[in-house]
Amino acid sequence: MLKLDNHASGRHFLHIPGPSPVPPRVLRAISYQTIDHRGPEFGAFGLKVLDGIKKIFKTEQPVIIYSASGTGAWEGALVNVLNPGDKVLFYETGQFANLWRALGKHLGLDVEVVGKTGQDSWRWGVDASVIEERLRKDTGHEIKAVCVVHNETSTGVTSNIAAVRKAIDSLKHPALLLVDSVSGLGSADYEHDKWGADVTISGSQKGLMLPPGIGFNALSPRAIEGKNRTKCINHIGLGMKFSNPIKMVTGQQLLVPI
Numbered sequence: 001m002l003k004l005d006n007h008a009s010g011r012h013f014l015h016i017p018g019p020s021p022v023p024p025r026v027l028r029a030i031s032y033q034t035i036d037h038r039g040p041e042f043g044a045f046g047l048k049v050l051d052g053i054k055k056i057f058k059t060e061q062p063v064i065i066y067s068a069s070g071t072g073a074w075e076g077a078l079v080n081v082l083n084p085g086d087k088v089l090f091y092e093t094g095q096f097a098n099l100w101r102a103l104g105k106h107l108g109l110d111v112e113v114v115g116k117t118g119q120d121s122w123r124w125g126v127d128a129s130v131i132e133e134r135l136r137k138d139t140g141h142e143i144k145a146v147c148v149v150h151n152e153t154s155t156g157v158t159s160n161i162a163a164v165r166k167a168i169d170s171l172k173h174p175a176l177l178l179v180d181s182v183s184g185l186g187s188a189d190y191e192h193d194k195w196g197a198d199v200t201i202s203g204s205q206k207g208l209m210l211p212p213g214i215g216f217n218a219l220s221p222r223a224i225e226g227k228n229r230t231k232c233i234n235h236i237g238l239g240m241k242f243s244n245p246i247k248m249v250t251g252q253q254l255l256v257p258i
């Protein structure tokens with residue numbers, strides 16, 4: 001039996017990167033009666049949310065909202081812009097970079113790890129010059145994407161995303177830039193459009209201070225165009241294709257399980 005006699009009195013505020021405490025006004029909103037997720041009220045609300053979320057990512061482009069955790073949104077990003085066998089660089093910064101890379105491998109991508117190796121590798125953020133050096137050697141443009149974690153929750157190290165974009169552009173390399181900002185968004189500065197991310201992945205339970213279970217992909221025009229070229233390789237069966245939500249006019253999430 002759980003012993004409850006040693007808790008400090010007063011309101012507890014757990015200082016961890018997430019799931020973060022949900023503000024009382026959000027908790028109150030969650031207690032409202034359910035509305036029809038296929039009805040017009042939900043549709044109007046959906047459109048408002050899809051528009052409002054752009055401000056948080058600082059983007060003018062569409063943001064996809066999934067009924068999924070950050071891991072599901074990782075997958076949504078990979079399967080929509082890449083094909084099995086595509087070569088993808090994952091920068092080693094910590095546990096979440098590792099998990100994302102493992103998912104990429106599982107999905108059939110040809111994964112290559114860059115960054116510092118050994119004991120020291122988790123003490124640093126992304127060094128854009130390492131990515132630049134690797135892409136310079138890729139004269140045949142085999143590398144289709146570069147994946148970096150903006151805020152590596154396992155170490156607390158935040159990386160300079162704009163510098164990575166600059167490195168890619170300085171070589172005129174066509175690789176897409178995929179950024180995990182699951183714990184960065186809403187906590188640290190994040191500028192999807194200005195920094196030139198092609199897909200930014202995030203989740204609800206950290207900087208946004210919501211319960212877990214909502215995942216996001218902010219897109220770029222190149223990411224949207226890419227979805228026409230890719231074969232869906234997702235394995236958790238969420239049918240995560242960008243196409244329908246982008247075309248969505250009713251504001252209802254058409255594809256995701258609810």
Ligand SMILES: Cc1ncc(COP(=O)(O)O)c(C=O)c1O
Nearest residue numbers: 069070071096151153182183203
């Ligand atoms: C940086 C980062 N990426 C991805 C994830 C995975 O998100 P989730 O646990 O919502 O699947 C986390 C979760 O802590 C994270 O901190």
